[in-house]
Amino acid sequence: MIEALGPLKAYTPDTVTxxxxxxxxxAAIRADGYAVNEGQMNVGVRALAVPVKGPGGETVAGLCIEAPAVRLGDDRIDDLITRMQLAAERIAKVATFDGPA
Structure with missing residues (x-):
């Protein structure tokens, strides 16, 4: 499937091509339930993302934060992912009218 797109462009030395x-x-992102981008689009920038799930469990949106890697250190990732997952759950409840937020 991905091969059909042709060569993948490298935006930085860390871009997966x-x-x-x-x-x-x-596969790892699906298993973990979140993604961490380590400078794959911009050198020195780190991004974290979590899915917002619909009533059937399908991903309907995403929640992402991005910052200079020096401000988004390893010591903050677990806490931020947890907070983002909680926010995504609240967004899903409001967006799908599946109970109070």
Whole structure:
């Protein structure tokens, strides 16, 4: 599937351009329930993302934060992911009218 898109563009030295490695990353993201981008689009920038799920469990939106990597250190990732997941759950409740937020 990804191979059909042709060569993957490298935006930084850390951009994943190998289709197999990218598919492996997608599998890990699904298993973990969140994504961490380590300078793959912009050097020195880190991004965290979590899904917002619909009533059937499908991903209907995403919640992302991005900051200079020096301000988004390893010591903050677990706490921020937890807060983002809680926010995503609240958004899902409001967006799907599935109970109070």
């Amino acid at each position: 190998d289709p197999k490695k990218l598919l492996d990353e997608f």
